[in-house]
Amino acid sequence: MPFSEEKLAELKEITKDLRRSILKMTHAAASGHPGGSLSAVEILTVLYFAILKYDPQNPNWHERDRMVISKGHATPLVYSILAKAGYYKGDDLLTFRSLGSPYQGHIDRLRAPGIETSTGSLGHGTSFAVGAALGCRLDKLNNRVYLLNSDGELQEGSTWEAIMSASHYHLGNLTAIVDRNRIQLDGWTEETMTLEPIGKKYEAFGWHVQEIDGHDMNQIHDAILQTQEIGPKENKPCVIIAHTVKGKGVSFMEDQVKWHGVAPNDDELAKALQEIG
């Protein structure tokens, strides 16, 4: 079922706030990863404001849904959304990447609340999510484990070890979403190291697969709700391959390899903020 117009408008406002925050944080730090943060804005917005069960006052609430961020370089997005979700005020977000800041270059669970596991080294999050899903199932918790992957990290062999184990253990309580923005640090994924056909690979590993437009929040929402039904019914992990645009929302960053890991300067920030409105 699609979002009401009201809810969709509210979510769209949030995505604008998040994009502004991502740009300001990377600009202030003069480093960071804007491209892969901007591509996942809609995905995490739907998760945090329409799907996930969590309590910012009690980040370790045992029954919470687990949101595992395997693309740990999407810090400007993650820290911005955790602030918006109420884990902290976030009036100090511009200390991002500076000495003593809770907002590290790659997410760090010991320095800021709301983070399930510190990542940044690619290929760790899927294994962690498998463990969290096994633990939640042992405790018979009424929750799910959600996992955000980058596409580039699917080149890590460990990711496929984890993908194999998730279906072996019939983890119907696990939903992975791949931010398929098609660009990694050195260039297009298919030029750097071929990933396609990603969907068929997951299928071959025993997962339920959906492919969607990762910027269409109704599609994201529907696909996630489907995994909540299909996962437990078929006893298998589910993946949503979300086709996205790296640098989404800022015309000169979209689909540009350069913006994987470069921060906007003063002029670029002003221009980008103007575009977002």
Place this chain on the structure above:
Amino acid sequence: MGATMTQSKEAIATRVAYGKELLELGKENSNIVVLDADLSGSTQTKFFAKEFPERFFNMGVAEQNMIGVAAGLSSTGKIPFASSFAMFACGRAWEFVRNSVCHNMFNVKICATHAGLTVGEDGGSHQIIEDIAIMRVIPNMTVIVPADATEAKFATRAIAEFFGPVYMRLGRSNVPVLFDEKEFEFKIGKARIVKPGIDVSIFACGVMVSRAFWAQEILQSEGISAEVINVSTIKPIDKETILSSVQKTGCAVTCEEHNIHGGLGDAVAGVLAENHPVLLKKIGVQDQFGQSGKADELLVHYGLTKEKIAEAAREVISKK
């Protein structure tokens, strides 16, 4: 004193004691979960697996994933014990141990077996002699090397009760039972004097504790009084016990079934160099790979013997 040597002729592998105690812990605490990487028959986690199949996860031949999954389990309040051969649990999965476990401060116990030369016939590819070094350099990590079955049993329980990442090094081959359970105490971070002496301090861990004790007997017959210390916790290292021993003896020998680089010898040398420099000689594998052979033959071939320890002791004493 908590470390009286037995006169027992019994020999049991530390991995066997680990597997048995793990089963006991499983009965007492439903939060204990165990992971293995297709080696449960060798690591001895098979006993736990049989009794608690719902809390045992065979991850197949995929050690990186095993360690990452253990971290995830720990995040839900479980106490994961992850076992494989040390070569793979530490070597293959090192970056997962560092980033998924230690950088996150997750409560994961990596209990790896078949460490060192005494793997024997499997040869150099499996005889990890670098594990102590690569585990102890990771912040937040505790490193434990039990000397015999009694210590392995007590250490297994102690690390389950301790919060934080732990690496425990276990062996394949049978080793003499040195300590009597009834009189034994184990505390993480505490080295134990197994034989007091005044002329030289011999620090040993793992399978080399028995060799150090036997070297002490040789020395005693020559009128030399050696102090033998079982340094079963390599990190955090027991500075106090080490320093109080060398302040008395004025020289030191270290013994380990590990490369002379980065292991117990270097840990002790670091303490001495910073606090009380005395001459120290390291008995260990001389920076070379192992090969196939019987466990005892290999220890002899690579110079990890009571005779070499005694020789090193005489040398450091003579240069005092």
